[in-house]
Structures are given as structure tokens and as C-alpha cells.
Amino acid sequence: MSFFGVFWVILGTLIYINREKFDFLKTSSFVFHSKQEAISNAEKNEKKGIILILTPRSCGECGVSATLLEELDSLGWSIVRLEEEDPDYETVLSDDRFSEILPAIQESKPAWGVFNLGEELLLAKPGLPSKLDLETIL
Numbered sequence: 001m002s003f004f005g006v007f008w009v010i011l012g013t014l015i016y017i018n019r020e021k022f023d024f025l026k027t028s029s030f031v032f033h034s035k036q037e038a039i040s041n042a043e044k045n046e047k048k049g050i051i052l053i054l055t056p057r058s059c060g061e062c063g064v065s066a067t068l069l070e071e072l073d074s075l076g077w078s079i080v081r082l083e084e085e086d087p088d089y090e091t092v093l094s095d096d097r098f099s100e101i102l103p104a105i106q107e108s109k110p111a112w113g114v115f116n117l118g119e120e121l122l123l124a125k126p127g128l129p130s131k132l133d134l135e136t137i138l
Helices: 003-017 035-044 066-074 088-094 102-106 131-135
Strands: 049-055 077-083 111-115 121-126
Touching (some): 035 049, 049 088, 066 077, 077 088
Antiparallel strands (some): 049 111, 111 121
């Protein structure tokens, strides 16, 4: 077997074993890191609204899995995931509408919120969104 064949066998094995680490490749098409991009996508694709997930740097992934993101997308929502490195992160936190989730963010826990397409905040909660939470909104 040539070097090229060995390379592909090793790479394929690593990808199969560590597929959770490569889930970001699948979600890049529907998870946005800017509120404006998500709004534009939601309007274009006739989504219900925008789910904003805030993850502080110190909490790592905070349990935000590709499976959760895919489920939220399949329910008809546009998803914005903001991390501390993203430009909109501080802007969102400085908004008075998010005052009830600030304690969770300061404790390095995730928080989320839901906007309609008119950018009106419908709900803001600490933790991660669930299907049940979203069914009660609309």
C-alpha cells in the first residue's frame, strides 16, 4: 500500500473515532455568529425567529452540541451562537433586555434568548433551549 493509502486509512479512522470534534463542519451552514446574518437568513428562508445562544469563554462548549443545533434548526428557527470573541457578544450583554440572564453569564453558564423577525425579545433564560421551551413561544 502506498503512503497515500495509509494516510487516508489513518485519517478516516481518526475522523470516525473523533466525529464529535468534527461536528462543527456540519453546523456551519445554519449557525451564525452575527445577529444580522441570522436575521437576513431567517427572513429569506421564512423562519419563525432567531434563537440566540450566549456561551462565555470559560464554560467551553457548555453542552451546545451539533445535535441540539440541528434540532433547533429543524424546528424552523435561525440560530445565532455568540461567544466572547464575536463582535456582537458585548453589544447583546449591554442591552437592558438581557439583564435577567447576566448572572448566569457571569457564573460562566450559557444563556439564550428568542427574537422575532422584528428583533423584539420574546424570551431570555439561563441554560440551553429545549424543544418544550420553544413550543410555548409561538
